[in-house]
Amino acid sequence: MESTAAADDGVRLWADRTGRGEPLVCCHGGPGLWDTFGGVADLLAADLAVYRWDQRGCGRSQRTGPYSTARTLADLDAVRRHFGLERMALLGHSWGARLALQYAIEHPERVSALVYVSGTGIDQDAAWHAAYARARDERLGPHLERWRALKHKDRTGAEDREFSVLQWSADFADPARAMEHAERMAEPWFGVNFACNAALIAEDRTLWGTPELRAACAELDVPTLIIDGAEDIRPRWSVDSLEHALPRVTRITLKSAAHLPWTETPEAFRTTITEFLTNHP
Template sequence: MQFSTSDQVPLWTATTGTATPAAAPVIILHGGPGTWDDHARLAGMVDDLTVVHRFDQRGCGRSGASDDLSMARWAQDIDELRAFWGHDKIVVIGHSFGATLAVTYAALYPEHVAAVVYLDGVGIGDWRTGEAAVRDQRMTPEQVARLENLGGRPRSRAEEIEFRVLAWFPDNADPEHAMEWALEDASVDLPINWTVNRTLMSEINSWPDSRKSDDVAAIPAPITFIHGEGDPRPHTAVQALAEHAQQPAFHLIPDAGHSPWREQPAAVREILRAVVLKTP
């Protein structure tokens, strides 16, 4: 179904599960920025316990375009959706960029947050050096050169898929299935909104680490940090951020990359279910 925001931007949404007094409702925030929701598998890990909502962020995927591109507006969209769905408090699960958005939302609307899950975000400090080193290890020089070539010009549909595969496969820890999983994600027939990506990343990159740690410290609800040990983004940067939370829990998932529910589903499922069941 579609929901129209207060400034008349239509948002694509999907809902599974059923609301229950035994567990707080869940909203899942996808990564990017500029991509789309692809978290049906993640939702399925907990939607037998509670209702789970997903949506494409404004300007992304199946949602409508918008000129208002800011983290505060993105957070307001979440709260408008929460109110529309009739929930007082929600569990916010954010993956990658969505983890930053989850913290931003929870810091701005703490009275409506039962718990936060920070799933393979970037943390604080110099995480980019570590990420680049891992990507260099997982890519051949030919792949690096091809990615740079594709990134610098218009692309056909086939080239777009190739570009996404080359950009995304190093996120997976399992070399045997890394290309297969990247191709699955890359083949989705939706455009990446690079204007959204550049605008929101510019805003986030302008924040000092103290802004990010202060946001985490301001959240009274429990924050569960989950990170794949094989994610190119180093887990130490996420652990450094977790130290600022009032009620932190940190889970490092061995043999898993940037999407640990794909490589170690049982481990992630157990953690998510524990979070949801603690928040009626």
């Protein structure tokens, strides 16, 4: 059921509900991308009501700023209100895992459980980014030269898509199917909002790795499931900082999966989430 949620400043946000049952609201990665959880909704629809949305400026939502963490958190709450949810399980993927964590810290009474998928912990990005870049370049293999050429030029819209697909191909464990999976992520193609990406990543440098964030995580009384793909090019040790800070945490690493584990190990992903949420209603 597709609909439009209105942010409190009037910006229109694309939203969707699939399935029946207890609510699970999903926060996509990026920033500057769009919802990639269609496969997740299909996997979980028999057990849960899955709510998806495009963050402001992204995908099918209105391409309007301002772009900030506070604004995006308020937009997430607008989606919650739009669907009439008093409490919800919250799933975040990649950068969306940061968003979901911050929302749970600010509004723990509205979050029944947190599912943190393929995130990078609570330290500064500088702590893990060099290891990530090395792994990315290795995973890109024969596509690395073309990816670098695109990265350092003014790109057309078609080149933006090519650049993104090449980069996303490194997010899958199986090289034989990596380009196929990455191409599927780009259909339909909505165009990356690089201004949104730059603004939110710059803000993250002031928010992440602070004693205040670590203390807030230590006080978070929300059951949390951390799901990692063992083959993610983002080093999994980066998530240790979050795991060690949270008081109520379960961590599962899925073999043969990388950054989008629901694509490469769908049944294990489905079982892990449904069992966790069943035990933490």
